[in-house]
Amino acid sequence: MRRLDATGVRRHAGGLADLLADTVRGGASIGFLAPLGRAEALAWWGERAADVAAGRLAVWTVHDGGRVLGTVSLAFAAKPNSRHRAELVKLMVHREARGRGLGRRLLATAETAAVAAGVTLLHLDTETGSPAERLYRSAGWTPAGTVPDYAASPEGVLRPTTIYYKRLTAPTPTG
Template sequence: MRRLDAAGVRRYAGGLADLLADTVHGGASVGFLAPLGRAEALAWWEERAADVAAGRLAVWADGDGDRVLGTVGLAFAAKPNSRHRAELVKLMVHPAARGRGLGRALLATAETAAVAAGVFLLHLDTETGSPAEHLYRSAGWTPAGTVPDYAASPEGLLRPTTIYYKRLPATTPTR
């Protein structure tokens, strides 16, 4: 597992873009509609480098060589009254790598890094009924509620979304 700085996001942007496009093609609701072209996915990842450089986003990736098999991010809150929390974003595992514990390892990496950064409350949203819900529930995340018609699936159908949160041990911030 590697934490990517801004240069790393740019270096691995192609592999990250392939992962994003494959994830959307596989039906995962991660904010994009199908079909998602590689150029659009690549541009999206390249734009994230600025957020990483500014400390607003932390990104981890895992893979074999230049092929990215999984990624996860933490979007840090910018408001002074919210610096104790972050949003877990874009947890994606390549379809060929699923079922091997990579999603759980990515999740654990993000949680550990959050604690080290002084973040003790994480939140996320995921499509209700998606396979990701099992991972979050089994990793101790608590559902806060479901919002109907929150986001469109890759096929463009409005779907409910469940909001989850997880309290982590509080520490002194290091970010």
């Protein structure tokens, strides 16, 4: 597991694009319609590098050799009254690597990094009824509500989305 700087995002953009395309092909509603071309996925990740360089986004990846198997990001709030929170975005695990706890490890990494950055509240949205929902619930995330017809699935069908949040606390020093 490694946190990527802007250069790392650019360097691994091909692997991240392949992971994004695999996730969309697998039916996950993560903001893209199928079929997602590699050029579009590369461009999207290329645009994220500027956000990483500016400190607005943190990106972690898990690799198997040169292949990106998973990623998760934290989008930090820019407004002065919101700097205590961040959005968990684009938690993706390659379909061939699922079922090994990789999603849980990525989620825990992002949560730990959020605490270290002084974030006390995380939020996210995910397709209602998706496998991701089970992960978030089992990891202690609280559903805040469901919005009907929030986003289209990769096939273009409008689906409900559930908004989740998780309060974070800094670890208590032992001693």
